Amino acid sequence: MHELSIAGSVVEICAQQAQGARVRRVTLEIGQLSAVMPEAIRFCFDVCAKDTVVEGATLDIVVMPGAARCLACGATLALDVPFGQCACGSENLELISGQQLKIRQMEVV
Template sequence: MHELAITQGVVDVVTARTGDVPVAGVRLRVGRLSGVVPDAMRFCFELVTAGTPLEGAALEFERPEGRARCRTCGQDFVLRDPVLLCGCGSADVEVVAGRELSVVSVVLAERRAVT
């Protein structure tokens, strides 16, 4: 399950930027052609955030569709799966979207004064 390593990388990137500040939420962009399963990441997120400033943070996903451009006929089209084939029959296509995997935003938790 490569989602465990990817999720650990996300947590490492966020904590490198936020330090010990508690995090309330993380939004990721995970393209539909990235090969990453959001439900598996969600499961891994709970595991790898235990004992970190991200523990209990909400994890949200943006799921951009796959898009491609045919080099033969010039058509732009949606890719519903990783089969790179244009409607004209050409397999000479360029994937232009859908493989993204990035942190879009991080929401820091409110710090409450202890009295």
């Protein structure tokens, strides 16, 4: 379960950035194509935050949709999986969204 490692890293980064202040809320952006399960992150986040300045913080997760650009015709298309076929028939796609995993925002008190 790589989500445990990811949640641990998120907690560690937030704790460092908080510089001793209590973290109230963390907003995490997870791409739909990132192979990261939001509910697993949510569970692991609480476990990893125990006994840190992040303990008790609300975790907001924003799932970012997958998208690609067709390298043959330049069209942009939505993707649910990290591969696909453009309406022009090309499978030569460049992923442009949906793989990200980042801390968008952190609220401290």
